[in-house]
Amino acid sequence: MRKILLIIAFIIFANPLASNVDVLPDLFGYILIMIMLSKHTYYDAQAKSAYKCTRNMAIVSAFKLASVYISTMVVDDTISLVFSFVFFTVELIFGIPFLLKLFEYCSQRALKSENMKAIKIVDGVKIATVVLFGVRLLLATAPDFVLLTAHDPLSLYDSDLSHFRPVLIVLSVLISSIVTLAWLPLESYFFAVL
Numbered sequence: 633m634r635k636i637l638l639i640i641a642f643i644i645f646a647n648p649l650a651s652n653v654d655v656l657p658d659l660f661g662y663i664l665i666m667i668m669l670s671k672h673t674y675y676d677a678q679a680k681s682a683y684k685c686t687r688n689m690a691i692v693s694a695f696k697l698a699s700v701y702i703s704t705m706v707v708d709d710t711i712s713l714v715f716s717f718v719f720f721t722v723e724l725i726f727g728i729p730f731l732l733k734l735f736e737y738c739s740q741r742a743l744k745s746e747n748m749k750a751i752k753i754v755d756g757v758k759i760a761t762v763v764l765f766g767v768r769l770l771l772a773t774a775p776d777f778v779l780l781t782a783h784d785p786l787s788l789y790d791s792d793l794s795h796f797r798p799v800l801i802v803l804s805v806l807i808s809s810i811v812t813l814a815w816l817p818l819e820s821y822f823f824a825v826l
């Protein structure tokens with residue numbers, strides 16, 4: 633197992649995320665994990681399962697990249713909201729199983745090598761990673777929901793909060809970056825120990 637590929641992949645995953653725009657596309661991280669798992673898929677069922685989940689996330693990430701291009705071509709806030717919500721949902725549906733399968737594989741490797749340090753911390757790191765993954769997606773999507781208040785014909789008074797969206801995006805990226813930077817050393821330590 634090439635641990636450096638996992639560490640680099642999780643550094644890529646730790647980049648700022650705003651709406652459905654990723655500074656460093658996660659697709660590259662998923663490709664690195666697929667490369668790391670490719671040899672092990674021939675003889676290890678856990679690796680094969682993790683590889684399939686990683687491939688699914690790579691496909692989702694590729695569509696997410698395409699959605700950013702489409703969003704720039706069609707200048708409409710509702711399209712941005714739709715893409716943001718759809719990818720929030722899809723990434724949760726496919727991302728949580730991906731993380732669980734990846735950590736199952738890591739746990740199996742730690743058990744086979746009788747690595748007590750890794751065995752002790754694998755469950756804590758897995759839970760922290762899944763929670764952070766969900767929080768990160770929620771923080772990236774939340775500013776887009778103020779677009780629901782724009783141009784509301786049923787409202788009796790002006791309740792357009794969409795002008796706060798840029799401020800909310802900056803705040804969500806800042807909070808997400810702080811939380812992710814605190815989590816990244818834990819993840820790197822775990823993969824280095826593994």
